[in-house]
Amino acid sequence: MPQLTADARHVVRFTLNGAPARCEVEPRTLLTDALRHHLGATGTHVGCEHGVCGACTVLIDAAPARACLTLAVQAEGCDIRTVEGLAPSPGTLGALQAAFRRHHALQCGFCTAGILMSMTALLAEQPAPDARTVTEVLAGHLCRCTGYAPIVAAVLDAAADMREAPHA
Known part of the structure; x- marks a missing residue:
């Protein structure tokens, strides 16, 4: 991972629901905020912001993770799946x-x-x-x-x- 400074913005690249994704964030940006505010994946909800409620759970490299406890920069190179990625096709439920x-x-x-x-x-x-x-x-x-x-x-x-x- 590149050296991070507190005031700099960093480009983070990962796969989101099977498609390449890229966002520019501050090092302190949580994955929930990057998904919701930078990439429009608003199905990931922000509940307690302490990792207790589970509303923000996403899959990172196929493992469940609390996006409110994960920094966006930690997602670099990962495969992230959100609830938006569960349906096999638009208008169809999994x-x-x-x-x-x-x-x-x-x-x-x-x-x-x-x-x-x-x-x-x-x-x-x-x-x-x-x-x-x-x-x-x-x-x-x-x-x-x-x-x-x-x-x-x-x-x-x-x-x-x-x-x-x-x-x-």
């Missing part, structure tokens, strides 16, 4: 998103993007998780609307759908 819809696993939607990203990583690693595993991963997210049961049901349903149609 299997996990569709299951959330079917199971009413979202209400206000504020926490949903982060949960979807963590569950995407979980299903990539464990295509057939049990409810306990889903609940353990979900413990890193705060949701004040759904009571979590519909989220767990949606993830398990999506996992089954994805096993039956692996490219969904």
